[in-house]
Amino acid sequence: MPVTVIVGAQWGDEGKGKVVDLLGEQADVVVRYQGGNNAGHTIENERGKFALHLVPSGICSPGTVAVIGNGVIIDPTALREEIDDLESRGISTANLKISGNAHLIMPYHILFDKVTETALGSKKIGTTRRGIGPAYADKASRVGIRVQDLLDPKIFHQKVQAAMKSKADILRLVYDQNVAGLEEECDRYLQMAETLRPYIADTSLILWQAVREGKRILYEGAQGTMLDIDHGTYPFVTSSNPVGGFASVGSGIGPTAIDEVWGICKAYTTRVGEGPFPTELLDDDGRTLRDRGHEYGTTTGRERRCGWLDLVALRYAVRVNGMTGLVITKLDVLNTFDEIKVCTAYRCNGEICTEMPPHQSTFHHATPVYETLPGWKTDIGGVRRLEDLPAQARDYLEFISDKAEVPLALVSVGPRREETIRIR
Ligand code: GDP
Numbered sequence: 118m119p120v121t122v123i124v125g126a127q128w129g130d131e132g133k134g135k136v137v138d139l140l141g142e143q144a145d146v147v148v149r150y151q152g153g154n155n156a157g158h159t160i161e162n163e164r165g166k167f168a169l170h171l172v173p174s175g176i177c178s179p180g181t182v183a184v185i186g187n188g189v190i191i192d193p194t195a196l197r198e199e200i201d202d203l204e205s206r207g208i209s210t211a212n213l214k215i216s217g218n219a220h221l222i223m224p225y226h227i228l229f230d231k232v233t234e235t236a237l238g239s240k241k242i243g244t245t246r247r248g249i250g251p252a253y254a255d256k257a258s259r260v261g262i263r264v265q266d267l268l269d270p271k272i273f274h275q276k277v278q279a280a281m282k283s284k285a286d287i288l289r290l291v292y293d294q295n296v297a298g299l300e301e302e303c304d305r306y307l308q309m310a311e312t313l314r315p316y317i318a319d320t321s322l323i324l325w326q327a328v329r330e331g332k333r334i335l336y337e338g339a340q341g342t343m344l345d346i347d348h349g350t351y352p353f354v355t356s357s358n359p360v361g362g363f364a365s366v367g368s369g370i371g372p373t374a375i376d377e378v379w380g381i382c383k384a385y386t387t388r389v390g391e392g393p394f395p396t397e398l399l400d401d402d403g404r405t406l407r408d409r410g411h412e413y414g415t416t417t418g419r420e421r422r423c424g425w426l427d428l429v430a431l432r433y434a435v436r437v438n439g440m441t442g443l444v445i446t447k448l449d450v451l452n453t454f455d456e457i458k459v460c461t462a463y464r465c466n467g468e469i470c471t472e473m474p475p476h477q478s479t480f481h482h483a484t485p486v487y488e489t490l491p492g493w494k495t496d497i498g499g500v501r502r503l504e505d506l507p508a509q510a511r512d513y514l515e516f517i518s519d520k521a522e523v524p525l526a527l528v529s530v531g532p533r534r535e536e537t538i539r540i541r
């Protein structure tokens with residue numbers, strides 16, 4: 118593991134947190150490069166169970182530097198709460214470094230996220246309502262407020278006032294919102310500035326030095342490929358680029374430094390929020406996946422939609438990420454099934470397609486073509502070596518890896534660090 122990117126291969130919640138926590142033990146640096154506290158990464162190790170939203174999942178490994186890169190957007194209140202929670206549970210955040218170039222999620226971004234979702238009605242995206250879209254929109258519009266602005270109250274005020282001018286009018290006149298007190302809410306961020314100051318650093322330089330010293334760097338993607346704003350199921354996506362290529366942009370290190378991209382993929386599929394999902398199951402099998410996989414959102418508690426594994430989407434994820442290794446998680450969730458279906462193609466407008474349809478309408482109407490594989494009907498939670506898995510489970514993994522044309526790197530058979538089969 119020289120410089121490796123961990124990326125979600127599906128619609129998020131693939132178990133990236135578990136994998137990063139596990140590999141983080143051997144990493145010198147762990148880096149978040151996009152997204153914000155819309156992410157919910159669950160880790161379970163000897164120090165307890167944690168739900169992380171902004172702090173990189175390497176934080177539990179003593180000595181590992183945890184970087185929040187410039188591509189992340191930060192709600193300072195959420196970050197402060199997360200740091201305080203970790204510290205109160207004995208996890209030191211002394212090695213946390215935050216990019217001064219990362220943008221802030223402001224109180225008005227959260228309000229905009231809520232009112233625009235409500236206004237969309239049945240056409241809503243189903244966002245986490247954390248202000249993600251509006252904050253990235255302001256970044257692109259060059260009216261964003263950055264972490265470094267917290268360190269200069271005069272500039273902070275000027276920028277907030279400039280940004281608020283038109284926003285207050287829109288919120289009031291278009292969305293009928295009471296905006297009294299909104300600017301004071303923004304000012305409250307400055308009270309947190311001093312406690313965040315020790316964490317703010319030139320993270321691009323820290324990473325550059327780490328690369329030159331041959332240190333092991335692990336990038337932790339948030340969300341997943343199919344939620345990518347460019348490559349996902351637009352407009353039902355998040356507002357950042359989870360794909361591996363963005364690790365470079367979102368951290369300030371050139372792409373030549375990256376050696377490996379590992380895609381994390383559940384042994385089935387889930388999705389939270391709205392948008393197309395060809396293999397979604399609305400039957401007993403779907404309910405079994407949800408119950409056995411505890412498929413409820415880490416961030417919002419919403420029920421996750423569940424379905425069979427979609428190999429068309431996985432092959433697409435292999436392509437757009439340049440995946441060099443595949444991690445299959447939650448294989449144990451399939452323990453009880455007699456038969457397991459896998460989508461190997463879509464039926465689109467009467468034709469069979471094995472590649473992701475490039476036009477959204479075709480994808481929205483795509484129906485899955487399944488192959489059926491036998492289940493193993495055994496508890497595999499205790500298995501630690503590939504050869505100790507039942508033959509049907511090994512066949513299932515081989516089928517996925519062959520069709521996706523990417524070698525297996527790890528298999529996860531339970532939420533805890535040690536519940537893992539290491540292959541590479
Ligand atoms: P992330 O957002 O990709 O980090 O994933 P989440 O943490 O949101 O969701 C994954 C959930 O599955 C968490 O509750 C994990 O503890 C759990 N989990 C991860 N790997 C496994 C596994 O192999 N088996 C089972 N049963 N649970 C797992």
Ligand code: IMO
Nearest residue numbers: 129130155156157243244245339340355389390
């Ligand atoms: P992790 O990192 C699953 C989904 C939301 C919604 C869409 C847009 O835990 O895998 P946003 O708030 O980002 O504007 O919402 O993206 N979404 C996620 N789904 N896992 C996540 O993160 C997600 N982050 C956002 O449900 O459909």
Ligand code: MG
Nearest residue numbers: 130157158415
């Ligand atoms: Mg999650």
